[in-house]
Amino acid sequence: EKVEKKISETFFYDYEDIYSRPFVTEDSGIPINLLTLKHSFGYDCTRSVNLLLMDSQTLMYIAGNQVVLLDLKTKSQSYLRSSSGGGIGFITAHPTKQYFAVGEKGKKPNLIIYDYPSLRPYRILRGGTEEAYVSGDFNDAGTLLASVGSSPDYMLTIWDWKEEKIVLRSKAFSQDVYKVTFSADNEEQLTTSGAGHISACKLCHIAKKLNLFTLYSFSCKYLYIAINLMLSWKEARNVISGTEWGNLLLWEGGLIKVELCRAEQKPCHSGPVSQLVLDEGELVTVGKDGFIRVWNFETIDAADSVDDTGLLEVEPMNELHVGRNVSLSFMSKVHDCGQPVWYAQDTNGAIWKLDLTFSNMTRDPECLYTFHSGRIEAMSVSPITYLLATTALDRSVRIYDFISNSQLSEIKFKQGGTALIWAPRVVNPKGGLIAVGFEDGVVRIIEVYDPKGLPVLAGQTNTENAEINLKQAFKPHVTAVTALAYEPNGDVLATGSKDKTVFFFAVEDEYEPIGFICVPGPVQALQWSPPSHVKSTLLILCENGFALQVPAPLPEEQDTVSTYQIKNLPTQYFHFYSIKSRIKVKNSPLEEEIALREKRKQEKEKAKLEWIKQQQEMGKEIKEEEPEEEPEEEPLPPLYIPEEPSPILCGFYSAPGKFWLSLGGYDSGFLYHCEFSNDHQDDPENKKDEPFEVIPIEDTDDNPIHQISFCTSRLLMFCGMQNGALRVYPLQDKDLKVNTLKEYWSFNVHDNDYGQIQGICSSYDDRFLITCGGDGNIFTFNILSPEDVHKELKAKIPSPRSGLEKEKAAEDIEDPNAYNIEEVKQKKEYERVMKEAEEKKKKKREELIALRHEFLSLLQKNQELPKHMQLHREVHL
Helix, strand or coil, rough: CCCCCCCCCCCCHHHHCCCCEEEEEECCCCCCCCEEEEEECCCCCCCCCCCCCCCEEEEEEEEEEEEEEEEECCEEEEEEEECCCEEEEEEEEEECCCCCEEECCCCCEEEEEEEECCCEEEEEEECCCCCEEEEEEEEECCEEEEEEEECCCCCEEEEEEEHHHHEEEEEEECCCCCEEECCCCCCCCEEECCCEEEEEEEEEEEEEEEEEEEEEEEEECCCCCEEEEEEEEECCEEEEEEEECCCCCECCCCCEEEEEEEEEEEEEECEEEEEEEECEEEEEEEEEEEEEEEHHHHHHHCCCCCCCEEEEEECCCEEEECCCCCCEEEEEEEEEEEEEEEEEEEEECEEEEEEEEEECCCCCCCEEECCCCCCCCEECCCCCCCCCEEECCCEEEEEEEECCCCCEEECCCCCCCEEEEEEECCCCCCCCCCEECCCCEEEEEEEEECCHCCCCCCCCCCCCCCCEEEEECCCCCCCEEEEEEEEECCEEEEECCCCCEECCCCCCCEEEEEEEECCCCCCEEEEEECCCCCCCCCEECCCEEEEEEEECCHHHCCCCCCCECCCCCCEEEECCCHHHHHHHHCCCCCHHHHHHHHHHHHHHHHHHHHHHHHHHCCCCCCCCCCCCCCCCCCCCCCCCCCCCCCCEEEEEEECCCCCEECCCCHHHCEEEEECCCCCCCCCCCCEEECCEEEHHHHHHHCCCCCEEECCCCCCCCECCCCCEEEEEEEHHHCCCCCCCCCCCEEEEEECCCCCEEEEEECCCCCCEEEEEEEECEEEEECCCHHHHCCCCCCCCCCCCCCHHHHHHCCCCCCCCCCCCEEEHHHHHHHHHHHHHHHHHHHHHHHHHHHHHHHHHHHHHHHCCCHHHHHHCCCHCC
16 A cells, blocks of 8 residues: 655744735836735624634634734734635634634635644645635544535535545535534534534545535524534434524424423523533523523433423523623633633624623623724824724724724714714814714714813823714714715815715804705715815715716805705716726727728728729720628627616816726726816716726726725825725826826735725825725734834824813714704794794784774764665675
């Protein structure tokens, strides 16, 4: 027999050789270290399992293309990059905690085993799936590793991981698979679970070869199988799974044996069960309701239905309520000084430290870190210091110091945040004012200040780093605010919304409404013209392909007696008409085919004319012949114009009346240079405006640019991509030209599938770049300068306004159905009109009563006259 060569126990890969680096265009001269990762502020807490404890000091989680190792004592971070740049699917620890596995995403991704705590790559497992790993699990002995892939293959692979060998491969299921686990009491048993199914398999050695036998596989429309939602034992015949409605299902041999609930048929949890853990002979359930409950496992194992309901009432032995507004998805256990400690992932944006000993010495749940939950909707940096503000649909606004890498403060509201802008220095010289837009149409002006600058009352101390105060709240829109923009001179704030309106406010100590205009589509972005332009105009970009330009309205020229709607504001429209199909034809063999056909036609016509000339010279009479029927040519494919207009994603001014656009959908792949025309049409919908110039952008046909910003010198253009990548284009001068944007620097940082970059901007002094994404991550980068150069820098928190401590709290708008500014105006106008009408009616009634009294008086006097002098009744009438 051929002796297989073993991999040495002491062999390690070099991390420097395997981690993914930025892409730089060849011979461009762009330094590879143009940007270096400084810190990760976010946490992808909505990912089903994103928490791993290696020991009592080190917590690990996935952040886009990085695994973050967080030191719980020093709060410092270190990072492991993905090897492919395609993202990371899962992380899991070896039973000994001496190793951990990182399953990646991308084309034929790697599954890398790292040594801990050295973090050296120990083994690289290849060929386990086509596109992404979704789950993995070591057996109890730690000798085998099971992994499962995503679509299209859903491949279950068993690895002899120390030898980097596949010992068995099999399709796990034909639908999405979320989890693979070895059985709790028999490591020859495997269970996979996914979209409405559970499958149990057994590993068997036949003729020295490992085989996989399916014990049973079943689907059920009632199955709510999230990632950590089932446990199996008794040779995988018994499985317990959670449900969406909070009860537990006990399965035996592929059939539901009994449904478990609490006394009086109360559910085990008030909401979905997110994790089941078998811990020291007890079953622990983790719920989205914020409860952790501990059940007697023997009672569960022996459970059977007692009546036709199929329900069995069981009470937990212990329970812990972690807190209000807590939604637990996953827990991980470590031992600290011999005592078990649990760490929990909260999908509402937190990491908790929990004590589940349930004794009189049990410590209360401790919230270690808080984060945004879900996608970061908007962010902005201070115009004068190293502070960052962010908001999300989790209803919070957060302030970060990106020099000290710390979150300073947060404030919660009743609705989710959707837009945010830091007021420029000209509006607030201290740099402490922020405008935030919300999903219910409200705009709030908040101020950030250092509480240490306030007068201290006797017996009190101001120890907070920063505080946030609501200064003003107003409601210009009926649906989500999507864009905010301050005029460069600081006189006007423009707000845009999904309700197809743009509202203007005079920026004073209290923001006063000037008026609003209606636009043809939901507002995507707003940008004022730079100070270099002679006239101050606002560029309005709508989702549905419209761009508009309007001048800043003057408050004194607006008649706001009956409405805030501005009807006479000069408006220029640009309705984007797709030219991508034409560009593709021009740059494809089809263009050559068109030219060839035209050439043939001309040659034929030329030959005919020469023949006629020859015949005439010979004196022959030429009879008029019927035109020859030309052979039918294959019709050319028609130019394609998408039925639904491609969405405008972002844009910016290039010159007065000219602007660049980035579009999604069919029209992605280019930056389009557009210009407003002076040609006015009554209906903008009928306009078909084409860009006059285009710049093709490499590898963006299916990956459009979502965000664009510039450094203050405008010599670097930063682009945030749909796939979570960050691009930097060096510019030779401040303007874009057709031959520019060929050389760039690119780095995959956010998640490649759902980490679309939502915001990108540099610090006020161009030393740092910040990005935020749909994956909940926020990254800060050093621009060129190494970390040690920044050690002397410090963020300055604005001092409070004079008299702030004496002010009453600003009145907030908490009701999402509250009237907006125009509705209030219309209501008042309606009430005024009704009041005037009522007063007119009242006046008429009074006049009628007076006339009646006068008439009765005249009748009386008439009666008193002698008969012959009295007027008859007919005369009265």
